[in-house]
Amino acid sequence: MGAALAGGADAAITVADDLPSNVCRLRLLKTGYTCLYDPRHARLRKLTEAQYFADDHVIVSYNGDLRGFVEDLFGKTRRIRCSVATFSNLGALIDGTAMLATVPEIVAADIRAVRPHLRTKPLPFEVQPGYMELLWPVATDDDEAYRSAREKIVQIARPLSKG
Numbered sequence: 001m002g003a004a005l006a007g008g009a010d011a012a013i014t015v016a017d018d019l020p021s022n023v024c025r026l027r028l029l030k031t032g033y034t035c036l037y038d039p040r041h042a043r044l045r046k047l048t049e050a051q052y053f054a055d056d057h058v059i060v061s062y063n064g065d066l067r068g069f070v071e072d073l074f075g076k077t078r079r080i081r082c083s084v085a086t087f088s089n090l091g092a093l094i095d096g097t098a099m100l101a102t103v104p105e106i107v108a109a110d111i112r113a114v115r116p117h118l119r120t121k122p123l124p125f126e127v128q129p130g131y132m133e134l135l136w137p138v139a140t141d142d143d144e145a146y147r148s149a150r151e152k153i154v155q156i157a158r159p160l161s162k163g
Helices: 003-004 049-054 071-076 088-092 107-113 145-160
Strands: 012-014 023-031 033-037 058-061 079-083 101-104 119-121 130-137
Touching: 003 130, 012 119, 023 107, 023 145, 033 071, 033 088, 033 107, 058 088, 088 101, 088 107, 101 107, 107 119, 130 145
Parallel strands: 058 079
Antiparallel strands: 012 130, 023 130, 033 101, 033 119
């Protein structure tokens, strides 16, 4: 994500880990996580932990990793079949497949607004809510136009937060 912001992106809204010092960050909204899937292909009456780790997954990783926070939290490996850089293509990838995606609840709601046939299930283990963050290059931190745009993003996002 740091490279994208250094390469011309004005801002990003994402779940981010470590970032270079030339990137500013602001916690934008707090959200829980859910499992997104296509019920026409993934038959999930009750999602168990064993089934979750046995099924195929697509993950979002801005740096192309084939692992995510689930692996870090539990020390277990999912069957990652696809990694994408943004949440924007996730609905299309899940649609028509048996793959699962563990995503922020707010992302799942947005995807389901466009693809209402997709479903969500609670994760079969405890995961603390996380933060979607607004990121931007330090170089634009003092620019009034960029600051105004960031303030508008915050104004829109904050009511969506879970606390």
